[in-house]
Amino acid sequence: MASLKSRIHRYRYWRFLLLPALFMLLSLWPLQRLAERYYTNELLEQNRQTLDLYVANLLGTLRRYEVLPNILGDLPVLRALLDHPQDASAVNQANQLLAQLRERSGSDVIYLMSAEGQTLAASNWEHPDHFIGRNFSFRPYFQQAMTGQRAQFFGLGTTSSKRGYYFGAAIRDAERVIGVLVVKIDLDHTETLWGHTPEQLAVTDSFGVVILTSRPDWRFSATRPLSETEYEQIRLHRPYPTTEPSQLTWSSDTWLIQSRELNQIGWTVRILAPVRQVERSVHTVVAVGGATVLVLLLWLSLLLQRRRHLMERLALDAQARRDLELRVQERTCDLEALNTRLKEEVLEREHAQQELVQAQDELLQAGKLSALGTMSASISHELNQPLAAIRSYADNARVLLDHQRVEDARTNLGSISELTARMASIIAHLKAFARRDPHIPERVALQPALEDSLSLLAARCQSLNLELIREIPEVTLWVQAGETRLRQVLTNVLTNALDALEELPASAPRTLWISTERQRNRVVVCIRDNGPGFTPQSLQRALEPFFTTKAHAEGLGLGLAICDSLIRSLGGILHLANHPEGGACIRISLRCAAPDTDFSDKEPS
Incomplete structure (x- = not known):
């Protein structure tokens, strides 16, 4: 009789244990689906940012030489x-x-x-x-x-x-x-930038043929069937080492593919991530989930076994142990509720931590892309002016050498050396500008910086038959600025004024006014021309990056935006307006500085 009762108890024990075990095992399937979706989205977002960075670098390289x-x-x-x-x-x-x-x-x-x-x-x-x-x-x-x-x-x-x-x-x-x-x-070199990663790069041209890739065996393979007309063009222009590219197929079961169309050059940039990267992470999650289910089953088994033992013990003296059984059951319920709350709190904290890390990574990557775009476009814009001056000095030096004017030619070569040093300084500053590093203000004399900017544009002023009117005091005006940054701002503003004067008819007089004035603790530089002035739209958007009224090949629309950022970083103000008598009027307001002022231990406001 005792043996039969024991078998009945064991049957009930396994029956109650089998149902929770089956339920927990079935929960692994939705866990797998959720893990696949999560890690796939994570991988796609990471690769999208990498693809944006590579496309920006590729387009920057091409536009540099366009x-x-x-x-x-x-x-x-x-x-x-x-x-x-x-x-x-x-x-x-x-x-x-x-x-x-x-x-x-x-x-x-x-x-x-x-x-x-x-x-x-x-x-x-x-x-x-x-x-x-x-x-x-x-x-x-x-x-x-x-x-x-x-x-x-x-x-x-x-x-x-x-x-x-x-x-x-x-x-x-x-x-x-x-x-x-x-x-x-x-x-x-754009291929070598990719490095050794599981993700693969593939750039295809208008024929769908791979021309740049991190996988050498993919190079010069066609990703789609080619028509006879396309084969004729390949045989005529010979862009590849073969006139009949082999076919290449990317299976969606093997690769997660993201692409970006470069319509201006007819290329397509793709990044291919192996599906096994997601599968590996999913298998890990499922393994952890299975282990968790096993632990829970063991815990449940121990709990049920303990309950069975308690029931057997309580059966010996049900009346005497009734109060004790009630207290044990209440304590068990309290422990289960507490355990459930603890699990929920742990899961909430882990989820919040993952979201915080993801947000920080996305913010850091967005900052890097923004800095890279600013550096690439700025360097292209800022170096055009010194390069034009270098070419002018070089041409003049050749003419002077032809006329045996060696000393004058040596002076031009010295100017070229100074311009190259200035270009290096501009590049170093532009890098710091892109990083938005803090700058320590300096004590800078305004008149030499203005004369240096005018000397760079002297040849262009002469070609425009320009009348230059200066209203600048002989007493040196000292301002709080960076010497290179101040020359950069003045050169950009003067260049924009000369661009406006070029739009006037050849017979029209061209005049440029440069004046300075003291206003309490500030020095205001006013640069005015008699050109067409600002339109209402350009006056409203002139300080926006990449806004320009020039042709695409003549300007990127960064000059005034960079000037505004530099002036504001020095605590100054850049103001644009139209003069009542016609033409544009740009006012640059800077803080005054005494000749013996030291800013070495101060940060710019």
Whole structure:
């Protein structure tokens, strides 16, 4: 009888244990689905940010060289070679000039072609596989430049067998195209930036062929079927080492694919993440969940076993142990409720901690992307002015040397050296500006900074036949500023004024007024012109980044935005208005500084 009662008790024990076990095991399936969704979204968001960063870097690299062929095409040495292609001296000078320009610009190759596509001079003229004498008229960038189109092309070099992106520009004599200047840049370093990660990079061109990738076995493979017309274009232009690219298929069961279309150049950038990254994390979560279920089952088993033992003990003397059983049951219920509350609090804290870490990571990544975009666009804008001055000084130095004016030429070369040092200073400041680092104010003399900015623009003022009216006291005005930042602001404002004066008819008089005045503890610099002035829309949005009324190739719309940020960081004010007598009037208000003031232990306000 006792044995039968024991078997009945064991049957009841396993029956009550089997139902919770089955319920807990079934809960692992929704846990797996939730984990898959969570880790997939996490991986996609991380890869989206990485993709944005890579696209910004790629576009910044291309835009750096986009206008270079148009600028270099006006150099007298290159035009002289196009006029006398058989002149050995002209060829030698052009080769050396292109080699120097390639070294300074960081491009791969710069070369000059005649209107028939024959290469007359190249920066790699000293290399065994130089381009001189080769005909590249079959290349799309030559054909596009000859017809006045936007000349851009990606392809494998037929001579060097190196990948590159080509920018071309037509060189004209009046309305006739006499040659084409081509700048080739090397994009191999954009692959090395990716590093060794499970995620893979793939950039495809308009044919759907992989041209840049972190997987060498994917390179020059087609990601979609090509038509016969596309095969004909590939055979004609020869952008790849093969005329019949092999087919490449990316399975959605293997890769999580995100893409970004670069419509301006016809490329598509993709980032492919292995699905196994998500599966590995999901398996870990399921394993932890299964272990948790097992622990809970063991705990429940122990709890039920304890209850059974207590029931057996209480059965011996039910009347005597009734009060004790009631107290045990109440304590058990209290412990279960407390345990449940503790679990809920732990889960809530873990969830809040995960959300905080995720928000911090997203904020940090967004800050890095913003700083990179600011640095890339600013450097492109700010270095144009010193580069133009360097070219002017260099051209003047060559003329002075031709006239045996060595001392004057040496002075120009010294100015070039100072400008290069200033460019380095501008770059260092722009990096700090992008990071928004605090700057310690300095005691700066206003008049020398203004004279330095005017000297940079002297040649342009002379070409405009400009009348410059100055109302500046002889007594030195000292302001709280950074010496480089002050010159940068003054140069940008003066350049905008000259741009406005260029819009006037050639016969109209051009006048520029520069005046200063003291207002209590501030010095106000007023720069006024008699140009067309600001429109209501431009006056309202002139200080916004990337807003410009110029053509796309002439400006990025960052000059006044950078000036406003620099002035505000120094505690100053930049005010834009139209003068009642016509033209624009820009006022720069800066804090005064005594000649012996020391700001070394102060932070700017």
